[in-house]
Amino acid sequence: EDQVTQSPEALRLQEGESSSLNCSYTVSGLRGLFWYRQDPGKGPEFLFTLYSAGEEKEKERLKATLTKKESFLHITAPKPEDSATYLCAVEDTGRRALTFGSGTRLQVQP
């Protein structure tokens, strides 16, 4: 059974204070790892897909990395508009569906 664990559950940062969110996963065969952003009262919004260990992707202040057991979402010099819940999900080679973690609620204070 696929499992995804995200930490911390919640994170409060000051504007400009960089940090990282962790996503640990267990799958029988990894097809891909996904990061989504979710704002309150809305559906998840796609950020990144990572395919293989060592891969990195960047978008504005966000950078996602992948190893064989975990992924990190690095946030550099965050702004209040980066406040959201960040969800990690994996797709294994057995089916075309995602298994999600519980998310990290990020709050960036001005």
Added chain:
Amino acid sequence: NAGVTQTPKFRILKIGQSMTLQCTQDMNHNYMYWYRQDPGMGLKLIYYSVGAGITDKGEVPNGYNVSRSTTEDFPLRLELAAPSQTSVYFCASRGTARLNEQYFGPGTRLTVT
């Protein structure tokens, strides 16, 4: 291009009532999904479909039914609603290319009392 649309946005049901949550996508995606999200939790897969006429169970299918008669529509049926089905329901779709991302609808907030 509206993407994934869901109706209704909000609904309150009494225990034992039934209802259908509607989901439509206009991106010609073959894959469609239904998730539920409880407060402070991630998304749990209820059912999914890889094309018209084909559906399969996810992690939490009990108490729900689905059908997929067209590529665009993937309704979720709740029979005999129970308080445990109080949740936010999200529909999603994706294309068939390798590792296409899923596009999510805005959600339906359901309360069963």
